Amino acid sequence: MSFQDKSIQCSDCGDTFTFSAEDQEFFQSKGYTNEPKRCPSCRQARKSERYSNSSYGAPPANVPRNLR
Numbered sequence: 921m922s923f924q925d926k927s928i929q930c931s932d933c934g935d936t937f938t939f940s941a942e943d944q945e946f947f948q949s950k951g952y953t954n955e956p957k958r959c960p961s962c963r964q965a966r967k968s969e970r971y972s973n974s975s976y977g978a979p980p981a982n983v984p985r986n987l988r
């Protein structure tokens with residue numbers, strides 16, 4: 921099976937990023953069926969956010985999750 925680079929719009933910042941054939945292959949090898957919804961930098965930001973949150977043991981109450 922062959923993959924092709926794909927442009928995806930980040931759902932966080934609205935930027936368009938490339939979901940490369942390489943990444944798609946990687947995703948598939950991991951069994952992920954969903955395409956990434958966020959660009960690498962937003963993903964990274966969320967990841968580090970989650971790590972810092974978990975170290976407090978509870979989500980911060982002052983950040984409304986669904987507020988855009």
Ligand SMILES: [Zn+2]
Pocket residue numbers: 930931932933934935958959960961962963
């Ligand atoms: Zn983004």
